[in-house]
Amino acid sequence: MSSVMSFGAALLRCKPVGALADEADAGRGGHLARSMGLFQLVMLGVGATVGTGIFVALTAAVPESGPGVMISFVIAGVTAALTALCYAELASTIPVSGSSYSYAYATLGEFFAFIVGACLLLEYAVSASAIAVGWGQYLNELLRDVTGLQMPASISQPPGAGGVFNVPAVVLVAICTLLLLRGARESATVNAVLVLVKLGVLLLFVVIALTAFKPHNLTPFTPHGWVGVGTAASTIFFSYIGIDAVSTAGDEVKDPGRTLPLGIIISLVLVTCIYFAVAFAAVGAQPWTEFAGQNAGLAVILRNVTGAAWPSLLFSVGAIISIFSVMLVTMYGQTRILFTMSRDGLLPKLFQTLDPKTRSPTNNTLIVAGFVAALAAVVPLGVLVNLTSMGTLVAFGVVSLGVMILRRTRPDLKRGFRVPLYPLVPVASVGFCLYLVTELPRQTHLLFVLWVVAALLLYFGYSFRNSEMSAK
Numbered sequence: 001m002s003s004v005m006s007f008g009a010a011l012l013r014c015k016p017v018g019a020l021a022d023e024a025d026a027g028r029g030g031h032l033a034r035s036m037g038l039f040q041l042v043m044l045g046v047g048a049t050v051g052t053g054i055f056v057a058l059t060a061a062v063p064e065s066g067p068g069v070m071i072s073f074v075i076a077g078v079t080a081a082l083t084a085l086c087y088a089e090l091a092s093t094i095p096v097s098g099s100s101y102s103y104a105y106a107t108l109g110e111f112f113a114f115i116v117g118a119c120l121l122l123e124y125a126v127s128a129s130a131i132a133v134g135w136g137q138y139l140n141e142l143l144r145d146v147t148g149l150q151m152p153a154s155i156s157q158p159p160g161a162g163g164v165f166n167v168p169a170v171v172l173v174a175i176c177t178l179l180l181l182r183g184a185r186e187s188a189t190v191n192a193v194l195v196l197v198k199l200g201v202l203l204l205f206v207v208i209a210l211t212a213f214k215p216h217n218l219t220p221f222t223p224h225g226w227v228g229v230g231t232a233a234s235t236i237f238f239s240y241i242g243i244d245a246v247s248t249a250g251d252e253v254k255d256p257g258r259t260l261p262l263g264i265i266i267s268l269v270l271v272t273c274i275y276f277a278v279a280f281a282a283v284g285a286q287p288w289t290e291f292a293g294q295n296a297g298l299a300v301i302l303r304n305v306t307g308a309a310w311p312s313l314l315f316s317v318g319a320i321i322s323i324f325s326v327m328l329v330t331m332y333g334q335t336r337i338l339f340t341m342s343r344d345g346l347l348p349k350l351f352q353t354l355d356p357k358t359r360s361p362t363n364n365t366l367i368v369a370g371f372v373a374a375l376a377a378v379v380p381l382g383v384l385v386n387l388t389s390m391g392t393l394v395a396f397g398v399v400s401l402g403v404m405i406l407r408r409t410r411p412d413l414k415r416g417f418r419v420p421l422y423p424l425v426p427v428a429s430v431g432f433c434l435y436l437v438t439e440l441p442r443q444t445h446l447l448f449v450l451w452v453v454a455a456l457l458l459y460f461g462y463s464f465r466n467s468e469m470s471a472k
Helices: 002-011 017-026 038-049 057-093 100-107 110-147 167-180 184-210 225-240 242-247 256-285 297-306 310-343 362-378 381-409 424-438 442-466
Strands: none
Touching (some): 038 242, 110 297, 110 362, 225 424, 242 256, 256 297, 381 424
């Protein structure tokens, strides 16, 4: 009986918050350089969030919800906002890399932290793959506008849409890998420039699309009822992955106790306003029934509205640049989570090795690139999008639970930001996450269970015995 209790206690061993903070400044295996300020961090969050969700997933969500997709974005945005407040409190209390994985380690214990880490790895890898697929669709649209030619569907589309092996997606992964290998400072600077370009092309879309706005395009507002609105909200929720990406930069941000919560909240406000404006302009300019089957849908809308090629051409260029920035940040986030889990002994030491010159995890970047490229090349886009939403929702729910647990277990901790209306906000956040999880397809639930089973095999086969906490 005592051995069973000891085993259970080992599974729930929590890492002290002080130890997490110490590792951020002088971690085992080296430490990451603190080189990012608030502006770069906000650009990181916006860059990770505004991308495939609005450029590609919008056209997939509209057939499910009709013009009610605006409500779908609001539901997803409210869920993200509730969770963002919880992220802000934990980020100001535990300003380290690893995001919700690190927060779970400090509040729920090692076993649950490992499962959350597995969800994050799924979230980032699958999201990056979906992003790469969307990039290839807009690249094909650009080729059509410039040359009148397009790449064959077999090498430019995902399986399920006429594709066999998505070559542009693999090319995008390779480009991002080369940039990430140069280090976080250079990647963040390039990302900030790309985000400004992205916001410019989306503003262009809204202005032009509103010139063709027709009120009757908004009726019927919910052709498939509220079930369709909920399904669309679940599908597009992966668009808010940027909240988590901001907190993965905890080890590389200047004054993290203040900068992290500000970066999270400012990013979310900007993103939600952008999403609603684009969705409103898009469904007002084109009947919702015409969104089905559209690749590079927003560029097509511009061509239909203006009757000219240049707006579509300009927008496709902007979309290609914008989606590239999302890909860059998403791959960045995954490499930092692998680094943190390896530092804790839950993954092999290979993942915490840093390049002596750039102080970036080179091995992680190369391994992540290979995995993401393989998924992007051969897995259907719909499967990738829904799996990303599943991983994101689980991670977000755990963060909200972590706030409540840490308030009870460590009320003495210094918090640079405190969740307002506590405990209503974290409880509502968990409830919204559970609702959106139930709206995802059964296939997604099954694939997620298989991923968790694989993670459990790794944990009990390797991580439990090699954990740094097991030696204490």
